[in-house]
Amino acid sequence: xxxxxxxxxxxxxxxxxxxxxxxxxxxxxxxxxxxxxxxxxxxxxxxxxxxxxxxxxxxxxxxxxxxxxxxxxxxxxxxxxxxxxxxxxxxxxxxxxxxxxxxxxxxxxxxxxxxxxxxxxxxxxxxxxxxxxxxxxxxxxxxxxxxxxxxxxxxxxxxxxxxxxxxxxxxxxxxxxxxxxxxxxxxxxxxxxxxxxxxxxxxxxxxxxxxx
Amino acid sequence: xxxxxxxxxxxxxxxxxxxxxxxxxxxxxxxxxxxxxxxxxxxxxxxxxxxxxxxxxxxxxxxxxxxxxxxxxxxxxxxxxxxxxxxxxxxxxxxxxxxxxxxxxxxxxxxxxxxxxxxxxxxxxxxxxxxxxxxxxxxxxxxxxxxxxxxxxxxxxxxxxxxxxxxxxxxxxxxxxxxxxxxxxxxxxxxxxxxxxxxxxxxxxxxxxxxxxxxxxxxxxxxxxxxxxxxxxxxxxxxxxxxxxxxxxxxxxxxxxxxxxxxxxxxxxxxxxxxxxxxxxxxxxxxxxxxxxxxxxxxxxxxxxxxxxxxxxxxxxxxx
Numbered sequence: 316x317x318x319x320x321x322x323x324x325x326x327x328x329x330x331x332x333x334x335x336x337x338x339x340x341x342x343x344x345x346x347x348x349x350x351x352x353x354x355x356x357x358x359x360x361x362x363x364x365x366x367x368x369x370x371x372x373x374x375x376x377x378x379x380x381x382x383x384x385x386x387x388x389x390x391x392x393x394x395x396x397x398x399x400x401x402x403x404x405x406x407x408x409x410x411x412x413x414x415x416x417x418x419x420x421x422x423x424x425x426x427x428x429x430x431x432x433x434x435x436x437x438x439x440x441x442x443x444x445x446x447x448x449x450x451x452x453x454x455x456x457x458x459x460x461x462x463x464x465x466x467x468x469x470x471x472x473x474x475x476x477x478x479x480x481x482x483x484x485x486x487x488x489x490x491x492x493x494x495x496x497x498x499x500x501x502x503x504x505x506x507x508x509x510x511x512x513x514x515x516x517x518x519x520x521x522x523x524x525x526x527x
Numbered sequence: 528x529x530x531x532x533x534x535x536x537x538x539x540x541x542x543x544x545x546x547x548x549x550x551x552x553x554x555x556x557x558x559x560x561x562x563x564x565x566x567x568x569x570x571x572x573x574x575x576x577x578x579x580x581x582x583x584x585x586x587x588x589x590x591x592x593x594x595x596x597x598x599x600x601x602x603x604x605x606x607x608x609x610x611x612x613x614x615x616x617x618x619x620x621x622x623x624x625x626x627x628x629x630x631x632x633x634x635x636x637x638x639x640x641x642x643x644x645x646x647x648x649x650x651x652x653x654x655x656x657x658x659x660x661x662x663x664x665x666x667x668x669x670x671x672x673x674x675x676x677x678x679x680x681x682x683x684x685x686x687x688x689x690x691x692x693x694x695x696x697x698x699x700x701x702x703x704x705x706x707x708x709x710x711x712x713x714x715x716x717x718x719x720x721x722x723x724x725x726x727x728x729x730x731x732x733x734x735x736x737x738x739x740x741x742x743x744x745x746x747x748x749x750x751x752x753x754x755x756x757x758x759x760x761x762x763x764x765x766x767x768x769x770x771x772x773x774x775x776x777x778x779x780x781x782x783x784x785x786x787x788x789x790x791x792x793x794x795x796x797x798x799x800x801x802x803x804x805x806x807x808x809x810x811x812x813x814x815x816x817x818x819x820x821x822x823x824x825x826x827x828x829x830x831x832x833x834x835x836x837x838x839x840x841x842x843x844x845x846x847x
């Protein structure tokens with residue numbers, strides 16, 4: 316049975332009409348000990364049929380060490396959304412529920428190059444000296460989560476210094492433990508710092524400044 | 528088992544003067560948008576969230592909106608309202624409004640990205656969850672303190688949870704959390720509950736939920752190994768502690784009026800409304816939870832939205 320029903324598929328096709336450049340969804344999966352690898356694989360299979368500019372490339376996490384290293388993958392299922400280059404945009408866990416919008420937005424971001432970041436944010440990112448790793452923790456049922464993910468992904472797209480992960484926390488309970496996450500969205504900045512909620516751009520920027 | 532929800536923001540032209548800008552995309556704003564679009568007004572909605580519907584999307588089931596004999600998911604109702612309004616031409620941009628200038632012929636709405644201009648404005652900014660204002664609440668927000676059961680309920684499988692409040696939200700959300708948690712205490716300051724009797728019956732029938740009337744939460748103590756809240760019995764004055772893994776707070780809402788408070792007449796913090804949902808400022812209308820009124824429901828919000836859009840339509844007809 317299809318994961319994306321006809322209505323959703325039509326919406327997807329309509330949204331992806333705006334694609335300009337080809338996008339590859341690099342999927343890291345394995346056949347054992349992975350919560351939603353199979354489902355994520357099927358989702359990307361169906362999704363990549365929605366537009367000729369979109370394709371999926373499957374990597375076996377357990378034996379494609381080179382790709383695992385190249386994309387810096389440490390848990391599965393994982394998706395790297397890659398265009399002309401790898402911008403550091405990652406999804407860990409299945410992008411289901413409301414996070415499906417985050418995946419579509421990331422595809423369009425990479426494909427069209429259109430970000431919504433303000434001039435101030437861009438200026439700040441232009442002058443970044445140190446690498447920034449953003450991890451946005453979400454649940455699929457959280458309607459406030461996608462904007463937090465999308466903001467982080469836009470920063471990753473704009474700056475080579477920034478990488479940004481969506482992390483579907485119910486699939487990685489050890490990370491919930493490690494970062495004591497009990498509410499979503501939450502974005503950690505380089506491990507130590509974090510912001511709670513879907514905050515406006517300038518709030519995230521000021522937190523990143525604190526973390527530097 | 529999986530659902531896939533697509534919500535994509537529109538893009539719009541910030542260079543034009545809109546007939547109407549609606550601030551807020553809950554049921555009131557979406558209904559105003561539907562009506563305005565059908566009146567062929569050049570209408571823009573500015574909504575800070577990506578998913579439309581305001582507080583409706585944090586609600587699991589809606590059972591008292593007419594036309595749905597089976598309970599309807601809040602998010603589904605919101606999405607359908609949006610789809611209907613967009614079908615007739617409503618544009619929705621996802622931006623956070625930072626400031627407004629409501630005076631004069633041309634109203635200005637400033638976001639981080641644009642200055643939007645319109646001849647009329649409908650304020651439909653709704654309300655936000657009220658905070659308890661007790662020690663630990665801010666500190667542990669997102670780390671055990673929550674205001675959204677659909678967001679954070681899944682963090683409590685087989686856990687013990689405290690819910691604060693005695694209204695519909697507290698009871699509905701406690702029933703939702705009961706799908707995950709092993710035990711739920713509903714703490715309320717009296718033994719009079721405002722929740723609809725039908726919800727009270729359901730809570731009474733749920734063995735996981737225990738009512739704790741005549742108690743208030745004094746502080747949230749989530750720093751140590753054993754998490755607990757300090758309670759006070761309002762009758763006896765006795766203090767006690769209640770072990771809990773998380774606390775959900777549903778004690779009503781506060782109107783989102785901060786953007787307007789210096790420019791518009793308020794009544795008990797809500798935007799004062801006059802005939803046809805007009806406000807104290809010419810060219811500005813109000814609809815939904817942010818409006819001073821007695822009943823805040825989806826059913827009343829949609830009526831406000833329709834009224835306000837109709838009034839805008841009439842106003843603009845005489846001024847073209």
